[in-house]
Amino acid sequence: MSKLDRSIVGLILGVGALLPWATGAGVKLYLQAHGKPTLPWSSFLTPTDLLLEIPLTLWFASPYLVLAVVARAVFRGHRVPFVKTIGSGERRALVLLSLGLGSVCTVATFKGIFWEFDPLYFVTPIPVALPAVGIVLGWAVGLVAVVVTAHVRRRSHAPPRATS
Numbered sequence: 001m002s003k004l005d006r007s008i009v010g011l012i013l014g015v016g017a018l019l020p021w022a023t024g025a026g027v028k029l030y031l032q033a034h035g036k037p038t039l040p041w042s043s044f045l046t047p048t049d050l051l052l053e054i055p056l057t058l059w060f061a062s063p064y065l066v067l068a069v070v071a072r073a074v075f076r077g078h079r080v081p082f083v084k085t086i087g088s089g090e091r092r093a094l095v096l097l098s099l100g101l102g103s104v105c106t107v108a109t110f111k112g113i114f115w116e117f118d119p120l121y122f123v124t125p126i127p128v129a130l131p132a133v134g135i136v137l138g139w140a141v142g143l144v145a146v147v148v149t150a151h152v153r154r155r156s157h158a159p160p161r162a163t164s
Helices: 003-033 046-078 087-116 120-123 128-159
Strands: none
Touching: 046 087, 046 120, 046 128, 087 120, 087 128, 120 128
């Protein structure tokens, strides 16, 4: 696995761990700037809250953890369905597209969760399911893009057919 591939896997893990909390902080700052009531920062940074936030971070990042494992397998050339015949650049594009769409879904999900904050959201599958759907959709769109690109390349490099 190349250094770039390892960096992409690290990016996936970092985004999975930080993006939900960064979205929450951004929503809090936005609401504060517009004079809306929010919880104080100190309510998120107490030692007991931090003990709860670590498992929550793993819960929120679980779709990204799965993507990192799959990306690592794809980058190492292991047998992953539909991906074993594509090149390394296309594999990276596939993984990054999946990461990108998953990130968009994560921001949208956690914006809604933190806008009308209810701690019960954290024990539901919503914070994990919606980003996971984005990751899977990104993977599917990436596969379609790779297949279409390969088909177009083959058609443009094929010798012209003889006509009668």
